[in-house]
Amino acid sequence: MTGVPGGQTLVVGAGPTGLTAALRLAAAGRPTVLAEAKEYVGGLATTFTFGDQLFDVGPHGLSLRPGEIRDLVSEVLGNRLYTVPLVRRMYRDGTFYEHPFSAPDFWARSGWGERLRASADYLFARGSRFVRAARPERSFEEWAARRYGTYLYDYYIRSYSVKSWGPRLQQLSPLWAEQRLYDPRPAAVLAAFLGRGNKTTEQVQHYCDGGIGTLAGALAERCTHAGAAVRLGTKVEALRRSGSGWEAQFASGEVSGAYDEVIWTGPLEDAARSIVASQPERQRTVDSWLQKLRYRGAIFVYIDLDRPPNLTFTSCYVADPKLPFCRIYEPAWYLRGDERARSRALCLEYHAEEGGESTIPGDDGELAEMSLAALSRVPGYQNVARRGKCLGVIRVDKHYPLLDEPAVSALAELLPYLTSNGVIPAGRAGLFRYVNIDVAMEMGLRAADTVLGVGTFDSVNSLGMERAFREALVRVGPSAS
Numbered sequence: 001m002t003g004v005p006g007g008q009t010l011v012v013g014a015g016p017t018g019l020t021a022a023l024r025l026a027a028a029g030r031p032t033v034l035a036e037a038k039e040y041v042g043g044l045a046t047t048f049t050f051g052d053q054l055f056d057v058g059p060h061g062l063s064l065r066p067g068e069i070r071d072l073v074s075e076v077l078g079n080r081l082y083t084v085p086l087v088r089r090m091y092r093d094g095t096f097y098e099h100p101f102s103a104p105d106f107w108a109r110s111g112w113g114e115r116l117r118a119s120a121d122y123l124f125a126r127g128s129r130f131v132r133a134a135r136p137e138r139s140f141e142e143w144a145a146r147r148y149g150t151y152l153y154d155y156y157i158r159s160y161s162v163k164s165w166g167p168r169l170q171q172l173s174p175l176w177a178e179q180r181l182y183d184p185r186p187a188a189v190l191a192a193f194l195g196r197g198n199k200t201t202e203q204v205q206h207y208c209d210g211g212i213g214t215l216a217g218a219l220a221e222r223c224t225h226a227g228a229a230v231r232l233g234t235k236v237e238a239l240r241r242s243g244s245g246w247e248a249q250f251a252s253g254e255v256s257g258a259y260d261e262v263i264w265t266g267p268l269e270d271a272a273r274s275i276v277a278s279q280p281e282r283q284r285t286v287d288s289w290l291q292k293l294r295y296r297g298a299i300f301v302y303i304d305l306d307r308p309p310n311l312t313f314t315s316c317y318v319a320d321p322k323l324p325f326c327r328i329y330e331p332a333w334y335l336r337g338d339e340r341a342r343s344r345a346l347c348l349e350y351h352a353e354e355g356g357e358s359t360i361p362g363d364d365g366e367l368a369e370m371s372l373a374a375l376s377r378v379p380g381y382q383n384v385a386r387r388g389k390c391l392g393v394i395r396v397d398k399h400y401p402l403l404d405e406p407a408v409s410a411l412a413e414l415l416p417y418l419t420s421n422g423v424i425p426a427g428r429a430g431l432f433r434y435v436n437i438d439v440a441m442e443m444g445l446r447a448a449d450t451v452l453g454v455g456t457f458d459s460v461n462s463l464g465m466e467r468a469f470r471e472a473l474v475r476v477g478p479s480a481s
């Protein structure tokens with residue numbers, strides 16, 4: 001998939017992945033068009049305001065491990081970049097536990113009945129796992145129960161996971177659990193009890209003045225400066241073959257091209273639909289794959305607490321089945337200076353299956369009322385129902401993919417279909433798992449390198465790809481075009 005020198009590249013989507021890809025391409029002298037459907041850049045890594053309060057779509061601290069992305073972000077943000085401590089909690093039955101799970105913390109906060117049941121189940125599960133090591137786990141639930149034991153799985157993991165990923169945990173891939181959950185290995189548990197634990201390697205995150213959206217804004221400026229055409233309000237609806245390259249049709253009806261390559265950072269199925277429009281003979285097959293893809297959507301309820309926030313954690317996962325939301329956080333935690341002093345806000349996060357049954361009200365007013373009432377049952381927020389008010393609700397589609405068996409088999413066919421048509425999928429929605437901003441940006445760089453002929457297609461995907469698909473990709477390989 002080496003680019004023709006001087007040819008033009010289309011990057012679809014101006015989230016962290018697309019912005020980074022476009023920046024690298026433009027800086028290398030490659031004519032680049034970055035098309036973004038929305039009127040603003042940043043994708044999910046966007047900051048918005050209600051009145052004088054700053055909010056991200058969910059908390060958006062940067063990991064920034066040493067390397068190319070850290071250097072790029074530091075250079076682009078300069079002294080607007082700073083660090084914040086990372087303190088996560090898991091809430092259940094009036095108690096805020098450490099998160100990821102800490103055995104000494106659980107022990108310290110529990111009665112003897114819970115301690116004994118949790119320990120016995122944990123030891124049994126780990127022992128059985130040892131005996132049955134030859135049989136790999138078949139589901140998210142099995143992966144978690146075989147590592148935590150039934151008691152801790154039910155108490156600590158199950159409710160949060162059902163709220164986040166839906167009730168069918170038996171149908172989700174164990175890879176999803178492996179990626180999302182901490183594995184409390186016996187050696188680590190023992191070390192933690194002996195005071196030598198080191199389960200959380202990242203104790204700080206990075207953030208920037210003005211919210212995470214500042215990063216996207218700064219990257220977009222760089223793109224423009226380097227010569228890329230950044231086009232907002234420009235949704236790519238269809239791609240049509242034009243010679244050896246592509247012609248893009250935007251939602252406005254405008255036809256643009258020709259492009260030698262397309263880097264697609266939006267939803268994978270939109271990429272497939274955009275291609276298949278000009279291949280009617282493949283339509284039924286592609287539709288049958290797309291029908292098997294399922295997603296969780298997210299809903300964020302932003303609340304004005306009418307007082308300074310508690311600031312006792314960066315974010316708190318909610319394992320309590322009596323509460324409907326799955327996460328709580330206070331934006332002020334990330335802010336500094338005046339922005340922090342002004343912040344009286346809190347955000348509640350809900351997830352629901354797209355197109356599925358949901359107990360979460362579709363009406364924003366009802367959802368706000370339910371949220372305030374539920375939050376007032378959490379220690380530290382008792383007065384919220386009386387004094388707080390809802391500032392707004394944001395609903396986000398396709399927040400996370402659901403990796404059940406049908407989706408896995410569909411993706412294994414969909415991906416080669418895209419690559420063999422010369423479209424490079426990269427970033428959060430172009431792939432199949434949760435990626436953070438750092439990984440998204442790195443995928444952007446690798447996708448651009450592929451276009452510039454200094455990388456291979458697989459190097460894009462191996463950053464964020466589930467192992468099962470990576471193997472399929474290696475076979476498709478760089479010769480896909």
Ligand SMILES: Cc1cc2nc3c(=O)[nH]c(=O)nc-3n(C[C@H](O)[C@H](O)[C@H](O)COP(=O)(O)OP(=O)(O)OC[C@H]3O[C@@H](n4cnc5c(N)ncnc54)[C@H](O)[C@@H]3O)c2cc1C
Nearest residue numbers: 013015016017037043044058060061236266427428436437
């Ligand atoms: C609740 C939540 C919390 C998170 N917290 C963190 C965190 O603390 N730290 C962290 O590092 N990461 C976090 N992330 C992950 C982070 O948001 C993503 O890794 C990052 O946004 C991925 O960037 P992206 O460019 O791949 O995708 P996106 O951000 O989704 O951007 C894709 C862009 O493509 C555009 N687009 C889609 N289709 C088209 C089309 N057809 N034509 C034109 N444009 C199109 C979209 O409008 C969008 O702007 C969080 C994510 C969520 C959901």
